[in-house]
Amino acid sequence: MDHNDRPDIDETDVAILKRVERDADVNLADLAAELELSKSAVHYRLTKLKDEDVITSISADVDPLALGLEMVVITEVSVAHESGYADEIGHALAEIDGVFQVYYTMGDVDFIVHSRVQNREQMNDLIDEIVTIDGVNETASTFVMKELQTNPKTVANMSTEMIENVVDGTE
Amino acid sequence: MDHNDRPDIDETDVAILKRVERDADVNLADLAAELELSKSAVHYRLTKLKDEDVITSISADVDPLALGLEMVVITEVSVAHESGYADEIGHALAEIDGVFQVYYTMGDVDFIVHSRVQNREQMNDLIDEIVTIDGVNETASTFVMKELQTNPKTVANMSTEMIENVVDGTE
DNA sequence: AATGAAATCGACCAGCA
DNA sequence: TGCTGGTCGATTTCATT
Numbered sequence: 001m002d003h004n005d006r007p008d009i010d011e012t013d014v015a016i017l018k019r020v021e022r023d024a025d026v027n028l029a030d031l032a033a034e035l036e037l038s039k040s041a042v043h044y045r046l047t048k049l050k051d052e053d054v055i056t057s058i059s060a061d062v063d064p065l066a067l068g069l070e071m072v073v074i075t076e077v078s079v080a081h082e083s084g085y086a087d088e089i090g091h092a093l094a095e096i097d098g099v100f101q102v103y104y105t106m107g108d109v110d111f112i113v114h115s116r117v118q119n120r121e122q123m124n125d126l127i128d129e130i131v132t133i134d135g136v137n138e139t140a141s142t143f144v145m146k147e148l149q150t151n152p153k154t155v156a157n158m159s160t161e162m163i164e165n166v167v168d169g170t171e
Numbered sequence: 172m173d174h175n176d177r178p179d180i181d182e183t184d185v186a187i188l189k190r191v192e193r194d195a196d197v198n199l200a201d202l203a204a205e206l207e208l209s210k211s212a213v214h215y216r217l218t219k220l221k222d223e224d225v226i227t228s229i230s231a232d233v234d235p236l237a238l239g240l241e242m243v244v245i246t247e248v249s250v251a252h253e254s255g256y257a258d259e260i261g262h263a264l265a266e267i268d269g270v271f272q273v274y275y276t277m278g279d280v281d282f283i284v285h286s287r288v289q290n291r292e293q294m295n296d297l298i299d300e301i302v303t304i305d306g307v308n309e310t311a312s313t314f315v316m317k318e319l320q321t322n323p324k325t326v327a328n329m330s331t332e333m334i335e336n337v338v339d340g341t342e
Numbered sequence: 343a344a345t346g347a348a349a350t351c352g353a354c355c356a357g358c359a
Numbered sequence: 360t361g362c363t364g365g366t367c368g369a370t371t372t373c374a375t376t
Contacts, residue, residue: 007237020231024195028352041362043352048361054237059230060191062325066178066225067337069325074274074283090319097330100323103245107313112245116325118333142278148261152271154233154240154287159268162289166238198370209344214372 007052009166012037016045017054018155024058061151069116072144073123075130077111078137085135086110092133098126109140178223180337183208187216188225189326195229232322240287243315244294246301248282249308256306257281263304269297280311 009017015035019026032039049055064070079089086104093113094102101114113130117123123141130139155163180188186206190197203210220226235241250260257275264284265273272285284301288294294312301310326334 006239009238017231017233021233022230023228024231025229027350029350038363039352040354040364043354044361047353052237054234055231056234056322057194057232058196059193059232059322059324060188060195060226061228061230062188062192063225063227064325066223067180067325067329067333068177069329069333072274074276090317094319097333098328100320100325100328102319103243103315104317104319105245105313105315109313112313112315114323116328118336122330122333142276142280142283144274144276144283146261146275148265148273148275149271151227151230152285153230154235154238154271157269157271157287158238158240159293162238162240162268162293165289200370210371211345211373212343215343 007049007054009054011167013045013049013054014155014163014167016042017049020046020055020058021153021155064116064150068118071117071119071123072147073115073117073126073141074144075113075115075127075139075141076109077113077130077139078108079110079135080137089133089135093130096126096129098122178220178225180225182338184216184220184225185326185334185338187213188220191217191226191229192324192326235287235321239289242288242290242294243318244286244288244297244312245315246284246286246298246310246312247280248284248301248310249279250281250306251308260304260306264301267297267300269293 012035016031019031019034028039028042032042035042046055077089077093079086090102090104090111093099093111096115098115098117099113100116103112104110105112115123115126117126127139127141130136183206187202190202190205199210199213203213206213217226248260248264250257261273261275261282264270264282267286269286269288270284271287274283275281276283286294286297288297298310298312301307
């Protein structure tokens with residue numbers, strides 16, 4: 001760990017992360033060959049990255065379309081500011097079925113809520129649920145026509161500059 | 172596959188998906204025990220789900236904070252409508268380093284862009300890059316103060332009704 | 343869908359830089 | 360602290376019923 005309480009990570013770690021965030025099914029031997037390292041070195045680093053919670057989990061990515069979740073809706077939510085229940089409202093929003101992401105923002109809007117549903121009826125129900133939450137003032141929903149990139153990855157989207165900052169520990 | 176070109180999925184499949192989307196590191200024997208199935212049955216279903224692309228990949232989830240990506244920015248992008256280059260612009264947006272999600276919407280705004288950066292300078296650079304894209308008219312960025320739920324999962328966020336629709340093949 | 347055998351893989355170790 | 364190479368046990372995988 002460095003002075004910022006963030007794990008020390010070097011180029012090799014980044015290479016490993018990039019690879020396993022794309023496909024964690026790869027076996028140790030192949031990974032080791034790709035990185036020109038020994039199996040045990042890769043194993044050692046992988047367990048370290050997991051221990052340090054750089055890798056938080058290994059998960060199967062499920063295609064929403066395969067389950068009929070064809071609609072993505074973005075809802076802007078404004079709350080009654082005097083209430084001061086921002087935290088509770090955020091949690092209530094996150095717990096609604098279909099909601100997969102909730103952002104608490106600094107903008108004119110307080111929350112931005114992302115949800116996935118199968119049809120218009122579910123969409124209406126979901127928006128109703130949001131409005132029903134105590135403290136919610138106003139909502140505005142936008143229908144997503146197309147989403148580029150369904151499974152956002154962390155390392156894959158980083159610039160070389162961002163990666164350098166991590167490797168150096170210079171931020 | 173059903174008449175909708177969507178794979179046939181039953182309750183057992185859903186149970187498997189729910190489990191491996193949370194933790195794909197689980198070994199077959201444990202999974203089989205949990206579901207009260209034989210190892211081979213689970214193995215058979217898992218490979219089927221992968222073949223059918225219900226499971227698109229097994230991936231390691233990397234914590235953005237561990238890599239210093241402490242800022243999330245949401246940018247609304249409007250384009251010059253006469254241009255009709257929506258697709259190209261969408262791709263250009265998605266390719267910018269730091270951008271992890273691009274939605275093409277039906278609202279007053281054309282694109283909603285999500286990005287993760289390490290500091291304000293990178294945020295400014297990123298917004299500059301967006302503005303520079305040919306056809307981009309106007310942008311408005313919002314800073315995210317807090318994100319509830321960092322790794323959105325598909326099945327975990329579905330209601331029982333949504334799941335029933337999948338299992339029955341009734342949509 | 344279950345069985346069991348064969349192949350493969352990941353975990354671990356002692357030793358070393 | 361991080362790496363090597365090798366061994367052993369566990370686990371996946373597959374042919375057969």
